[in-house]
Amino acid sequence: MPRPFATHSDELMAWPTQSVEHVPRLLIVDDEPVNIHSLYPLFADDYEVFMATSGQEALAMCHQNQxxxxxxxxxxxxxxxxxxxxxxxxxxxxxxxxxxxxTSQHSPEEESAALAAGAVDFISKPVNPAVVKARVKTHLTLKWQADTLRNLASMDGLTGVPNRRVLDDRLRAEWRSCLRNRKALSLLMIDVDQFKSYNDHYGHLQGDECLKAVAKALSINVERSRDVLARFGGEEFVCLLPETDHAGAMHMAERLRQAIESLAIPHEKSTVADVVTVSLGLATQIPLEDSEGLPLLMAADEQLYRAKQHGRNRVMSACDKMN
Structure with missing residues (x-):
């Protein structure tokens, strides 16, 4: 499990040009604790600083708490x-x-090897405090700018939730992660019930507002950092739940269903209820072979079809735990 070396100071530091406050998270990795202690005071006031004393621990920390x-x-x-x-x-x-x-290494060959491995910079020990602080700040700024551009490209323009491309990427990554760790991966396919009738009756502009409200309500209830809510297309959304068993996913599915019903958005043309509702298909699998996660998506889609066939505004489940 991640081990916080220290928490940030009470005064939060905003990232450059950000409108909301965010404390950058800095991970220091060194097998000699004395080296970590020498770097920690340089960053403790401005960043949330964590430590790892081995390569394996660093990898685990980066995957769990990036x-x-x-x-x-x-x-x-x-x-x-x-x-x-x-x-x-x-x-x-x-x-x-x-x-x-x-690092204590100094040669050009060693620096070249580090950059070839994917590093953005190379600083030799003993470090100059002003230099290492300046380089950290520079690369954090560059990362924030890159993240901002990447987020703009990965968001659905109407609802503001991640788009299909993000879902496809994360589904592949989480499938492989759960394959390695022998953990369950769950997926919810979510469809706004009789949305065409809603659009026909209230108009497409009001339909857009409805989708925005649905997306917002779903997002609020998807709280874990690794969980992904994405717009799949039209009035369909997908919620990806890594390392979540069938029972946990079923609990989440019912929570999302109730959240949309509780919005109480009028839907006069619905044969399901007098408000907007959603149907959900759930699939859970423990991956056994490397793939892009398509079997999980197809299984959830099948259950969504069953939910519609059985009256809508409900969750149908494929409890497909591959042991």
Whole structure:
């Protein structure tokens, strides 16, 4: 489990040009605790600082509680920093995390190897405090700018939730993660009931407002950082729930169903209720083979069809736990 080395100060530091406050998360990785202690005071006032003393621990921390930047030693037992960096860059959920090597190595060949592994910078020990602080700030700023552009490209223009491309990427990544860890992966396919009738009666502009309200209500109830709510297309949404068993996913599905019904958006042309409702199809699997997660998506879609056939405004489940 992640081990916070220290929490940030009470005064939050906003990222450059951001309108909301965000404390960047900094991970320091070194097998010698004394080196971590020497770097910590440089960043404690401005960042949330975490520590790892091995390559495996660093990888686990980056997957579970993603930092905004990693300060990484090269020479470590068991797994050196170069391999840690390569593995971070090989996984879609950690590839965008900038890595700065802070090491006792000095040669151009060693620096070239670090950059070839995917690092954004290379700082030799003993560090100059002003220099290392400036480089960390620069690379955090660059990451925030890249994240902003990436987020704009990955959001659905109408509802503001992630789009289909994000869903496809995350489904592949989470399928493979659950395959490695032998964990259950659940997926909810969500459809606004009789939305065509809603559009025909209230008009497309009001239909857009309805979809926005539905997306917002779903998003509010999807709280875990690894969970993904995305617009699949039209009036369909998908909720991806990594490391969630069937019971947990069923609880979430019913929570989302009730959240939409509780909006009490009038729907005079619905044969289901006098308000807007949703139908949900649920599938849970423990991946056994490498794929892009398509079987899970298809299974949830089948259950969504069953939910519509059985009267809508309900959850139907494919309890397909592959043991």
């Amino acid at each position: 930092p905004d930047l990693v300060l990484l030693d090269v020479l470590m037992p068991d797994m050196d920093g170069l391999e840690v960096c390569r593995q971070l860059k090989a996984e879609s959920d950690t590839a965008a995390i900038p890595v700065i090597f802070v």
